[in-house]
Amino acid sequence: MTESNFPFSRDYSGYPLLSARMLIENRVYRSCFETALMTMINMRSTGIPVALDFTPQWAERSIGHTWNALLTNEKKIIAFGSFTDEEPGILHKACENMVKVFRYTYTMNHKLLELNLKEKEVPGTFRNLFIRDVTEQYMQTTDLTVPVKFNADIETHYGYLAAFDNSEWVPLDFGKRDGSKIRFGNIGRTAALLPVVIDASGFVQPVNYPFSITRDDEIRYFIPDTVNRTTLTLKRKYPAAYHSAEGGRRLMQGVMQAANEPDFSDAVSFRAFETWQPAVTIRADTLPPYRYWRYIAPPETPIAIAEMMFIDPVDTARKITGKIIGTEGCSGYNVKEHLTDGDLLTYYESPNWGKNDWIGMDFGAPVSLSKVICYAVSDANSIEFGDTFELFYHNGKEWRSLGKKTAYDAVLHYGDAPSGNALFVLKNLTKGVETRIFTYENDEQVWW
Incomplete structure (x- = not known):
């Protein structure tokens, strides 16, 4: 076969x-x-x-x-x-x-039979009586008891542990409830989980804060500190998979230059591409006007850029365009026009390796700018210029909004956000469907 x-x-x-x-x-x-x-x-x-x-x-x-x-x-x-x-x-x-693995069996699972007999609302996975838990065959596991802190008035015999599927919490394990506690067994570690019950209408209702089990077998609850506030600097709404990580790497070590001579003999260089970033912003609001801007490829690497944006100094929501200039040709169908097509899923790739390829813009006359933004090749889950986003944090019972913001840079800044071990999710209200929960630790987004 x-x-x-x-x-x-x-x-x-x-x-x-x-x-x-x-x-x-x-x-x-x-x-x-x-x-x-x-x-x-x-x-x-x-x-x-x-x-x-x-x-x-x-x-x-x-x-x-x-x-x-x-x-x-x-x-x-x-x-x-x-x-x-x-x-x-x-x-x-x-x-x-x-965190959970099940095996299809010919033998009925009597624990599941009891669950279905006692509960009116049961998640679809656990309506199948012919599966059994084999999680311990795949990973280290933990048994734990979760206190019921919220929605204690919802009468159930069982509770569930749910994982976030990019839009909602999906139950992936069940445990017996004993009054104000729910016992779970064979739980995998290092994932964010939400303890829930199912109400009479079939809706998932949290009973405690989300938590994770560390590799050292300790329970870490995601509890926001709403008294002591902090500022978040957000660069993505979804973790970077290989394609996006590689795109950011290919942007590294390049050089941006601004000049008024066509041969760039009077160029000013900006080495802003030293570390991995989904996008790089060069502040230009204190610079004199320049006619020409260009990006020079890193050593031994062709150019790969999704978007190159030049932002007006007065109307910072407006992009300024000119004539694209640079190394002749492209690699495959990744043409120069992709630099300014407003689509992060397309990109320009130069044709040569190790030949100092470059790409840039001729504005016809010196112009003032507020900033220049270069987006790496990615999955379009970056903070895209012009899109509107909304940030939420989980307060144990529900997602609470921290407000909507339209991005006029490659990052979003949210002040007055809860500190502590808060769990967040950032949604793009303009486009896209992928989103992922994260904490904010040491000035970085940590994905769960």
């Missing part, structure tokens, strides 16, 4: 589960669950004991995942992903953080 013989497709997402016969006959799979299911069917048919394991929700991003696990004679597991090049035994998607 190879990937070429069994192509992957999402065209059937939203339809009911396909039967084994239909999977084999059509050879098109819509999800990780069906690829793992087909792998299990094939391997079990030849006598290989393979299980179907899943996490209902990744701890640090949206959705969950399903994969396979080979059960050895030594009662150990060898986890692997279907249709991947990973070596068996290397944890599938090891870079993803998870």
Whole structure:
């Protein structure tokens, strides 16, 4: 069974589960669950004991995942992903953080039966009685008891631990409630979790502050200090994955220059690209007018820039444009016009390595500017100029807004924010869907 013989497709997402016969006959799979299911069917048919394991929700991003696990004679597991090049035994998607793993079984889980008999509202994952908790086979775990501080009047027999899926809290484990306490077992560590109950209308209701379990097995609650306030400087609304991290790296060590001579013989240089940043701002409000501006590629590297913005000194919401100048040509379809198209998902890439390629702007005459902004190649989750954002913090019961701001720079500054171990989320109200919870530690966003 190879990937070429069994192509992957999402065209059937939203339809009911396909039967084994239909999977084999059509050879098109819509999800990780069906690829793992087909792998299990094939391997079990030849006598290989393979299980179907899943996490209902990744701890640090949206959705969950399903994969396979080979059960050895030594009662150990060898986890692997279907249709991947990973070596068996290397944890599938090891870079993803998870706190719960379940296995599909033929035997009914009587704990889940009791949950469904006692509770009117049960999350979809736990309506399936034929799964069992195998988290301890994948990671170090913790048993804990969470006090009920909020919504104690909601009468339930069980509570849940929920992870943030980029928009809401999704239950991924359940525990028995004993009056003002809820007991949970086999919980993975280093993730932000919210203890909740489900009310009579089926809504998730917090019962305590969000928390994480440290690697040292300590509970760390995310409690905001609303008395002592602080200022946040925010650079992104979502953590930088490889593509965005690499984009910021490629911007490093470049040099920006301003001049009034076309050969830049009178250039003033700005070395503002020394550290990794999703975007770099050069303050120009104290500079004399210049006709020419350019960015020179780092040594041994072609240019890769998503946007180059020149901001008016009076109307700081207005971008000034001129004629794009610089090294001839481009790499592939990454043309110069992408520098000013207002789309962070497109970018300009120069054609040469190690030849001091450069790109810039001729304004036709010397102009004054308030700032110059260079955006790195990224996933467009940076603080984009002109977009409106809203920052929230979690007070234990709900998300509370700290106000809306329109970005006129590559960073956002929020004064009067709660200090302490507060948990925040920043939303772009103009565009995009990805957002992620974070704390603010040592003047940096720490993602959860």
